[in-house]
Amino acid sequence: MRVRRSGCPINLTLENFGDRWSLIILRDAMFGGRRRSFRSFLSESTEGIASNILSDRLQRLTTNGMLTRASDPGHKQRILYSLTESAIELVPLMAFMGSWGIRHALPSFELSQRARVLEEGGPQLWAEFMAELRHIHLGSPAPEFSALAKMQAAYEAAISA
Template sequence: MDAAPRSDCPINQAVEVLGDPWAMLVLRDIMFGDRRHFRELLTGSAEGIASNILSARLRRLVETGLLTREDARRGQRAAYSLTEAGVQVLPIMVALGSWGLAHRAGDQRLRIRAELLRDGGPELVGRFMDELRELHLGVARPDPCAPRAADEIRGAYEAALRNEPIEE
């Protein structure tokens, strides 16, 4: 299972789980792309993850308690879901995206999701976390009438990729 951490420092322990770039990108694709199956994650990876790397990262994310794997019956595909610990990685992703916006150049179209989450603040992040809990954990959203954050984020991201104006 898990090897003993190098130290009991909480930063070290978080880095040992989340410090692998592929792990964070797999979590990103599950959170933002709603990719739940191996093939979707493999073919949808903008960074071109290799199948053996993806398999190893999914296994590690399940072992560390960030994902669950629903075993598939014959003829079906296994589905991956975020755990509560996995949902709570979202604010870390937002912080990483905000840092990247401030300190790294990149394709403007690919920056839109990070900009929306940064500018939307804790309210948008909280709504999105509630939606992830509903989708992955079956927990009803506190305000089912609230606008869906995922739709807002996904719509702006897809419009940016098509070079369309973003609706406010």
């Protein structure tokens, strides 16, 4: 059994993640639009996570119930990581962190567009995004509306501007 530093819910939440890399991995799984492999996490992250750190954080997130891992049916040697319900429930937290970053951290215009869409869409869009993540990662029925498509369109419009 793991020793907890305190019973504070904020502390326990932070202990569950471990560090910033864990949140970056969850962000990439959420906004990537699909289940992810180790290689895709490694090669597609703009932050350039080292493979040993990625391996450790994927194991931690799996152990802590934020991700599941399963064999890729199309490639026997590839493992795919999926968000769990508890990770999907972090969408509002990610939306708030993105909103805070827009106001206080001077992000790039292009990379802030997804956060802007989530901020402007509010709880209704967050719920639609969570439904879409449940479809992608948990096999729930597909929602009528794609929040990911809306965020991607804003990002692509920013790039082409």
